[in-house]
Amino acid sequence: IGNSFKIRFVLKSDSYIQEDGWYIDDIELVTYSVVPVELTAFSASASNTGIVLNWSTATEINNHGFEVQKSTDNSTWKIAGFVEGTGTSASPHQYSFSDDNPANGTNFYRIKQIDYNGSFEIYGPVSSDFMGATEYALNQNYPNPFNPATQINYSIPEKSFVSIKVYDILGKEVATLVNKELDAGYHKVTFDATNLASGIYVYTLSAGNFINSKKMMLVR
Numbered sequence: 001i002g003n004s005f006k007i008r009f010v011l012k013s014d015s016y017i018q019e020d021g022w023y024i025d026d027i028e029l030v031t032y033s034v035v036p037v038e039l040t041a042f043s044a045s046a047s048n049t050g051i052v053l054n055w056s057t058a059t060e061i062n063n064h065g066f067e068v069q070k071s072t073d074n075s076t077w078k079i080a081g082f083v084e085g086t087g088t089s090a091s092p093h094q095y096s097f098s099d100d101n102p103a104n105g106t107n108f109y110r111i112k113q114i115d116y117n118g119s120f121e122i123y124g125p126v127s128s129d130f131m132g133a134t135e136y137a138l139n140q141n142y143p144n145p146f147n148p149a150t151q152i153n154y155s156i157p158e159k160s161f162v163s164i165k166v167y168d169i170l171g172k173e174v175a176t177l178v179n180k181e182l183d184a185g186y187h188k189v190t191f192d193a194t195n196l197a198s199g200i201y202v203y204t205l206s207a208g209n210f211i212n213s214k215k216m217m218l219v220r
Contacts, residue, residue: 060087164176164189
């Protein structure tokens with residue numbers, strides 16, 4: 001059967017004893033699986049905008065995937081995301097996950113490897129320190145030029161009410177992308193211009209006393 005399963009024998013209730021010893025009338029064979037994934041590495045490293053997790057496996061059997069969990073106190077955990085597994089493989093595989101919204105300070109991570117039948121094994125934790133945004137900033141959208149969607153990244157150093165609006169070249173507002181209070185950190189928003197004509201547009205970030213605008217080009 002291999003090392004992916006364990007076996008136990010259970011005497012049924014109608015087993016009985018003869019004078020010369022035990023006589024087993026019936027045996028129930030029960031098997032239960034052990035999570036058959038061999039993890040070889042698991043690490044966390046901080047970047048300017050978040051924390052990246054990397055891990056690798058040597059072999060996998062019936063691997064549904066990995067549930068990524070995060071914590072700020074190494075005690076209370078919440079789900080941060082899910083990464084699909086390879087299923088069954090005898091070859092090494094590399095996996096990664098990006099946490100784009102870590103807390104300031106030390107962040108803890110662990111991964112819950114889940115088999116197709118629901119069996120699981122938890123690996124970790126690993127940790128990484130993250131220094132959050134230290135200033136207000138509005139980055140150039142990417143891609144630019146774009147069609148029909150583009151991403152806008154920005155940062156705020158403290159909890160603030162944030163507004164991001166898009167205007168056409170004549171100054172008419174065509175979209176409100178953000179209009180709410182946000183925690184300090186790095187953020188991103190996607191602008192979908194499917195219903196707009198080609199041309200130059202201006203997007204403006206307002207947060208606290210900070211206001212900044214940049215141009216972007218929609219090309220059909």
